[in-house]
Amino acid sequence: MGNRQEKKISIRNLSDREFFYGHKGCPGCGGSLALRLALKVFGERSYAVVPAGCMSAVGFIFPQMAFTCNAIISTFPGTASMLSGVAAGARALGIKDFHAVGFAGDGGTADIGLQALSGAIDRHEKIIYICYDNEAYMNTGVQKSALTPAGARTATSPVGNRLRGAVTQKKPMFEIVAAHGVDYAATASVGYPLDYLRKLEYASQVDGTSYIHVFTPCPIGWGYETSDTIAVAKNAVDCGLWYLAEFSNGRFTLTHNPSEFISVQDYLLGQSRFRHLQEEDLQGIITMRDLKWSNIHREWFS
Amino acid sequence: MNYPLRQNSFKPPEKLADYPVGTAFPAGHLVDTNASWRSRRPVIDAEKCSNCRICWLICPDGVIHNTTPGGLEIDYDYCKGCGICAKECRQNAIHMENEGI
Amino acid sequence: MMLEQKAFLSGNEAVAAGVRLARPHVIAAYPITPQTTVIERLAEMVEDESLKAEYLNVESEHSALSACIGASAVGARTFTATSSQGLLYMAECLHYASGGRFPVVMMNANRSVALPWNIYGDQRDSLSLLDCGWIQAYAENAQESLDLIIQAYAIAEHPDVLTPMMINLDGFVITHTYELVSLPSQEGVDAFLPPFQTVNKMDLDHPMSLAFTAGPAYNQAFKQLQHQAVLSALKVILDTEERFGQLFGRNYSGLIESIHCEDAEFIIVTLGSVAGTVKPVVERLRSLGERVGLVRIRYMRPFPDREIRKALAGAKAVGVLEKDISFGYEGTVFTNVNSALMRSKVIQPRLLNFIGGLGGKDISVADIERLFLRLKSPDDGETVGFI
Ligand SMILES: Cc1ncc(C[n+]2csc(CCOP(=O)(O)OP(=O)(O)O)c2C)c(N)n1
Ligand code: SF4
């Protein structure tokens, strides 16, 4: 990214304009904050592509339209393919200085939309793809996705005599995207908004495909107070179950390297989706976390 | 204007000819508010506020505006009363008040 | 009339030539036999810059159409092509394109649908998606395929229509058969086909929300408008063919082509390339004094119900010959022809449904002669039969 400008983004110079306003997202929705901040960075010359999922369901209910920039709902699997078409169409029409930016949920990204995303990255489409990760299919009533963490109770990973919530691990989307040789990828959290803003800004200047995976708590699906969204998003990072990283020019870097972790138990047991977890489950989650971090330290810093 | 206002004059389509072409409608077109969703409302104490703008940054609905010089104003038409702003304000300059019914 | 060049082209190559003349901005496609040579030619044209377009090598047919919808949603002219399994894989996007009123033009190489696997021609792919809201045309040969592609943009993008259009070519029989084809000049096509203009798009100067949700209070109105739009194509198709004829000297007959139906007692109704087999049989039987005729359906949507009623008004017996079946009932074309006739007050002819050509099974001249014999023989109570 030779032409990248080093204009540091901050609360002071972030746009006052609102591009996602009056939507019907639940109070305290982390996903809608992720969209709102991203569009402030990308600005009015954005084409937003939003697949079926909470963010499209709350933003485009005729005649109430919450996006103030251009926006379109895509099919559920079709975020990256529609983005590719928008970018190609605008290019072919001679339109300059625009951003084609997608906002897909975890299900729309890691499950049904993965094929189209993979194709777009492979073509190095000049698009920005934001995965807002609320760790389940929220719009259809909290079912398990490939990004639902182990142990989480959802409507399709119930808690009973045999199962104690989801039995699969979160699909490593960031690494999967990076393995394509993507032009830019990052993880972020709405609990670290300035780190997220900086990554959005970087993505807006990449000549190729950018992917940002932003952790966006959902008070409804996770079971915590609506006022706690930012705190929960921050705690997920601070307890080491989520991490803030970047991938560019073939290298991984951490943008936040915690020297110690806060309690995983406190993070998990503060949400009703995890409240059934027993000591051995919690220990299993901590073991997986430690394995992840030792891999990060071994592979990214060697 | 940095954010859309409710369109008070909007009339729902009555006949087919009133409908938009395709599925394309003007962006930022609001016909109703979200005020009724709220059971508590955030109130900013200007005395305590340091104007750090954290609340403005992290409000999921973007309803805290920098419209008055040096001060913030909440658009109660669209504030949902989630309480994030009050929780995150480091100056404790926002408190939540129960909405009267 | 504009000067034309002649070239020896397959149906697929004729389609590619037509697409180039229509100057699309974006082409997105995924390979499937027997569509492949269309997209190969287009990729070459983009590469040698004889076609200035963005060519997207997408990773599936769903993505191909999704990308075309995205491009159309910023006001670009688009093209895609597919067949069979690929068309089925697009199904979600087919409805999306028509519901959103994105006038994408697509070629479909009619091919059998698995299982059993089979790459040869029948029309079960497109006819099983007749209800997806697209205008559906069926070509008889390479020349008509080329002309239909050019006309398709004028029809689909017409403000009264604004609906995507699917041009169907019988797999191999049309897609891979070489013919001498007249190529309209670029100046002629530019005069015939103005650049795509629409308000149904995202616009940086006037931001719009597209492909929105419409709840129970509004949804049906959008569907009524969609229905109206496809019906509007009835007239737009005729006007377009007339303009086309004036410019290029090739005249088409509207939504159906009817041959000797004015006084025919026995008529075969069919669509696609098999009409080319029926035509000489009709002429030969006519020369023997038999009052036989042919209706070739050119458009399945909008459906030419008036034209069909008129053409069949004097017939004693009509056989609908189609490469399709809706299992457990009858062929879809037959259902549509029947319904058109039921709307008339005239006496109904005897109606038979001949199902044939599935998975590329040959339909020969002798088969057609047998079908006319069948129409003339007394009613045996059987309506639907495989040939
Ligand atoms: C092809 C298809 N399958 C299923 C659905 C139903 N569906 C709509 S939204 C959704 C869940 C979306 O989950 P996610 O992508 O995580 O976004 P969220 O709602 O959580 O924001 C599902 C399953 C659909 N619209 N299309
Ligand atoms: S269910 Fe969760 S993700 Fe969906 S709108 Fe509500 S808070 Fe946001």
Ligand code: SF4
């Ligand atoms: S967070 Fe508190 S101190 Fe900062 S601007 Fe808001 S009200 Fe003022």
Ligand code: SF4
């Ligand atoms: S209560 Fe929630 S919606 Fe209202 S201003 Fe505060 S953060 Fe925004």
Ligand SMILES: [Mg+2]
């Ligand atoms: Mg989700």
